[in-house]
Structure formats: structure tokens, C-alpha cells
Amino acid sequence: xKNHFTLKDNLQFKVxxxxxxxxxxxxxxxxxxxxxxxxxxxCNLTLNTILNYYKFNNTKTIDSxxxxxxxxxxxxxxxxxxxxxxxxxIISNNNLILDLFIKTKKNNNNFKLNQKKYLKNxxxxxxxxxxxxxxxxxxxxxKIYIKSGNFKIRNITQRILTRNSRMLVVSNEFFTSSIxxxxxxxFKKNIDxxxxxxxxxxxxxxxxxxxxxxxxxxxxxxxxxxKILDKFKIKTYLINRKQKLNVxxxxxxxxxxxxxxNSLKKKISEISPDLIxxxxxxxxxxSNLNRVDHKKLKNYRLVYYTLxxxxxxxxxxxxxxxxxxxxxxxxLKEIKKxxxxxxxxxxxxxxxxxxxxxxxxxxLCSYRLPQFKGTNNYNIAGFxxxxxxxxxxxxxxxxxxx
Numbered sequence: 097x098k099n100h101f102t103l104k105d106n107l108q109f110k111v112x113x114x115x116x117x118x119x120x121x122x123x124x125x126x127x128x129x130x131x132x133x134x135x136x137x138x139c140n141l142t143l144n145t146i147l148n149y150y151k152f153n154n155t156k157t158i159d160s161x162x163x164x165x166x167x168x169x170x171x172x173x174x175x176x177x178x179x180x181x182x183x184x185x186i187i188s189n190n191n192l193i194l195d196l197f198i199k200t201k202k203n204n205n206n207f208k209l210n211q212k213k214y215l216k217n218x219x220x221x222x223x224x225x226x227x228x229x230x231x232x233x234x235x236x237x238x239k240i241y242i243k244s245g246n247f248k249i250r251n252i253t254q255r256i257l258t259r260n261s262r263m264l265v266v267s268n269e270f271f272t273s274s275i276x277x278x279x280x281x282x283f284k285k286n287i288d289x290x291x292x293x294x295x296x297x298x299x300x301x302x303x304x305x306x307x308x309x310x311x312x313x314x315x316x317x318x319x320x321x322x323k324i325l326d327k328f329k330i331k332t333y334l335i336n337r338k339q340k341l342n343v344x345x346x347x348x349x350x351x352x353x354x355x356x357x358n359s360l361k362k363k364i365s366e367i368s369p370d371l372i373x374x375x376x377x378x379x380x381x382x383s384n385l386n387r388v389d390h391k392k393l394k395n396y397r398l399v400y401y402t403l404x405x406x407x408x409x410x411x412x413x414x415x416x417x418x419x420x421x422x423x424x425x426x427x428l429k430e431i432k433k434x435x436x437x438x439x440x441x442x443x444x445x446x447x448x449x450x451x452x453x454x455x456x457x458x459x460l461c462s463y464r465l466p467q468f469k470g471t472n473n474y475n476i477a478g479f480x481x482x483x484x485x486x487x488x489x490x491x492x493x494x495x496x497x498x
Contacts, residue, residue, distance in 0.1 A: 097148040100174045101136040109140045113220045117227030119234055119280070128283045129234065130474035135168045138194075138237040139223035143216060145184050145196050148177065150212060158211060159201035163240040166192045167381060190389045191381045201244075211244070214270040218242065222266050222275060225252060231262055231279035238476070239276040246270065260478035281478050283471050285316070287323055287486045295489055296328050302496055307367055308332045311407070312375035316470030317423060320485045321373060321492065333367050337376075357406065364410045371496070372411070372420045374404055380442060380472055388440050396445035404449055404460075411458045421495050422462040424450050429464055461498070463491045 098105075106120045118125035121134050142163055167188075169175060175188035186194040226235050246269070255263040264275040308325070312318040313334035325332050378399050381392070404422065411418045424446045450462040467473055467482035475481055 097144055097177055099176065100172055101140070101169070103134065103171055105140070106134065106137065106171065109137050109223075113137075113139070113223040113227075115139075115223040115227035117233055117235060119236070120227075125234070128285070128471065129280050130283075130471050131168050131170070131236075131280070132471055133170050135170055136173075137223055137227075138163075138165055138240075139219040141169065141186065141194055142196065142240065143219050145177065145186065145194070146198075146215060147212075149182070149184070149198055153200075156200045157202070157244075158198055158215070159244055160199045161240070161242040162197045162199075163242075164195045165236075165238055166195060168236070169193050170379075189379075189381070189395070190391050210270065214268055215242070218266065218268050218271045218273060221268065222264075222273060225266055226264065226275065226277045230254060230264065231260065231277055234282070235277050235279045237275060237277050240273055241275075242271055242273045244271055258478060278476060278478070280474070281480075283316075283469070283474070283480055285320060285323070285485060287320065287327075288484070289327060289486075291486050292324060292327075292489050295493060299325075299328050299330065299493075299496070303328075303330050303371075306370040308371045308373070309335055309364075309367060309369045310373045310375065311335050312377060315375050315377055316472065316485070317465075317468065317488060318373070318375035320488055321375070324486075324489060324492075333369070335363060360406060361410045364407065365414070368414055368416065369411070369418060370416065372407060372418065374407065374420060374422055376403060381439070388444070392439070393441040393444060396441050397448065400445040400449045401452065405452050408452060408455070408458050408460060412455050414457070416457065418458045419495065420458065420460050421492070422449055422452075422460055424462045424464045426464045426466045461495050463495070465491060 103121060110116065110121065115137065119129065119131060119135060120137055123134060126132060126134050142161075146158075146161070169186070169188055173188050175186050175193060178185040178187060182198040182200065184194075184196040184198075185192060186196075222237075222240065226237055227233070252267075253265045257263055260281065261276070261278045264277060266273050266275065303325075308330070310318050310322055310332050313322050313332075314336050318334075322332060322334065376399050378395050404420075408420060411420070425443065427443050428447055428450075452460055454460045465488075468485055468488065469480040469482040470485070471480075473481045
């Protein structure tokens with residue numbers, strides 16, 4: 097079985113199924129969704145798992161399949177399959193992506209010969225209907241239950257659960273399926289500029305001759321700060337990972353680099369910033385509440401602690417005072433209240449970032465920010481949780497003038 101899927105794989109599956117859901121191939125479309133980047137077709141992931149099952153169980157007849165999508169899988173994201181009996185779990189970066197259970201029944205030789213063909217046909221049909229028709233473009237499959245039988249009526253029915261969610265029934269001659277699907281709501285980074293206009297005059301006066309770097313300007317908070325400072329006509333330098341999509345195509349000061357020591361040190365030295373805003377972040381996922389996932393913690397530490405410390409160290413050699421804005425989390429104040437919203441690993445890494453020491457000329461300012469509306473804070477019911485993004489300006493104001 098494959099251990100990752102590429103854009104080419106997705107486009108081939110699109111042709112086979114007529115699934116025109118842009119969530120699987122269009123970077124511009126996914127940029128403002130919860131998934132951020134194109135994801136693998138759930139039905140393709142399911143099909144590959146079932147075909148893997150047939151390799152070892154070609155003599156058995158499938159009675160039913162229960163499929164639960166616990167998370168999404170981005171393109172080129174490597175995964176592994178854990179098999180226990182007829183239960184298959186697809187795991188990526190210690191995150192459970194798919195949980196699939198197959199129930200078998202007494203052999204029916206005639207049915208067994210056609211079963212693989214009709215299962216593939218059904219999954220193609222599901223993918224096309226959900227992705228292209230109902231809920232349509234931007235949709236996500238959450239659950240599928242497939243039952244074998246002899247069905248004379250090959251139909252598609254639906255039950256509307258909410259504005260965004262549907263319970264669908266898709267059938268063919270030998271299988272029927274019930275599907276729970278939802279349509280993701282796009283996140284609009286709308287800023288009420290009336291609420292921030294009062295800050296313009298003092299910001300312009302204070303920052304007129306300052307050199308400002310925003311690390312992670314393609315993320316939710318980084319892009320909002322970029323928009324606010326653009327509105328005030330304040331120049332900024334934007335530094336993002338090289339592989340990141342360039343979201344500010346018209347920005348002359350956008351810099352996409354490999355975040356190795358040499359390139360990072362060189363850019364900080366060239367720009368010689370007065371203020372640095374550190375909004376870099378890895379992919380944030382849910383985790384097990386009962387234990388710490390040390391692999392995930394290591395990934396968070398690499399960005400929130402190690403990368404931040406390097407930026408501080410490379411700024412120390414500058415012959416000027418530098419202030420660095422570190423966005424920590426309110427969850428450190430109220431762990432019990434927020435433990436279901438933020439993973440343990442995230443909280444630990446953020447706490448460690450606050451403990452990085454400042455120096456004579458470099459001051460690290462950590463702010464325990466509340467949850468802001470953004471692609472990371474999507475509720476599957478169809479809305480974004482958190483405060484309005486323009487409220488970030490109150491923390492920026494304190495950072496600049498404190």
C-alpha cells in the first residue's frame with residue numbers, strides 16, 4: 097500500500113470519479129479552509145485500505161465496512177497502516193487519520209467474484225456525489241457505513257442535518273452506504289478597520305523609521321498584522337518557509353527561505369530589525385488527552401522553542417536593541433478550561449518558549465493570547481471559534497509602546 101499521495105494521484109482519482117471538489121487539488125481554494133492545503137480523497141484512502149485487505153483475505157466475503165475519518169491527510173504527508181484483525185488504522189505523525197473495520201460473512205462465491213468491482217464502483221460514486229453535488233465543493237466526509245446485500249433499487253437519498261451537514265444514502269446492486277458529510281465554511285479574514293483606525297497616528301509616528309520582520313506572515317495572525325500595518329502604510333519584511341505558498345504576491349519584501357542557520361542568520365543580519373513578530377507554527381492537531389505524544393512535542397519544540405531561540409541568538413550580534421513578540425497562549429493561565437481546545441504538547445512547548453531568556457539588547461515579550469477566529473479554530477458545526485482578529489491590535493499596541 098502507498099505511504100503517501102501526491103497531487104498527481106489526486107488528479108487521477110478526480111478523472112476516474114468526476115469528483116470536482118477543489119479541496120483536493122486547488123491551493124488557492126484550500127488556503128482559507130480548515131485544511132489549509134489540498135487533502136487526499138477520503139474515498140481513495142478507503143479504497144486503498146480495502147484493496148490492501150483483499151491482498152491477504154481474498155477468500156472472504158465482506159458483509160459490512162465501518163469507516164471513521166478522525167482527521168484529514170494532506171498531500172505528500174506520509175502515513176502508516178496499523179492492522180489488528182479486520183481493523184485498519186491509518187496514522188500520520190502520530191495522528192489517527194482513518195479508523196476502518198471490516199466485518200465478514202459466510203462465503204458467497206458468485207457475490208465474492210464481483211465484490212471488489214462493486215465496492216470500487218460505490219466509492220467512486222460516493223466521492224463524485226459528495227464532492228461535486230451534495231454538499232459539493234469544499235465538502236468533507238466524516239463517516240461511511242457500507243452494508244452488502246442484493247439491492248434492486250440503486251438510488252441516492254439525503255437528510256439535511258444542518259445548513260452544512262448531510263446524511264446521505266448511496267447504493268448500487270450489491271452495496272448500500274450511509275454517509276455523514278459536511279461542507280466546510282471558508283474563513284474570511286475580514287478586519288473592521290473602523291476599530292483600529294484610532295491606532296494609526298501613534299503607530300505611524302512610532303514605527304516610521306523602524307525595520308519590522310513578520311515571521312509566519314502567511315498564517316492567520318501574521319497575515320492580519322500584515323494587513324493592519326499595510327493599511328497604516330508601515331513597511332514590513334515577511335519571512336516564511338520556502339515551501340509555503342506565497343500569499344502576498346505583490347509584496348516586494350516577501351522572503352521565502354529555508355529556515356536553516358545560515359539563511360536565517362544572513363537575513364536577520366541584512367535586515368537588522370528593530371521589531372520581530374514571531375508567528376511561525378507547525379501543523380496543529382488534536383492529541384490524546386491521557387498522555388504526552390513525545391514525537392508531536394518534539395515537532396512543536398522545533399518551532400516554538402528552537403527556532404525562536406535561534407532568532408534571538410542571531411539578533412544578539414546586532415548593534416541595536418531588538419524586541420521580539422512571542423504569541424503564547426491563554427491556556428497556560430486556565431489549563432482546565434482549555435485542555436480540550438489545545439493539546440498537551442502545544443501547551444508544554446508554548447510554556448517552554450516563554451522561558452527563553454532575553455539579553456542586553458534583545459527583549460523577548462511573551463503574550464498569552466486568547467483564541468482568535470481562524471482556520472485552526474473551526475467548529476465542524478460550521479463556524480469559527482474565538483475573538484475577532486482585529487482585537488490582536490491591543491496586544492501589538494502594548495508590545496510597541498511598553
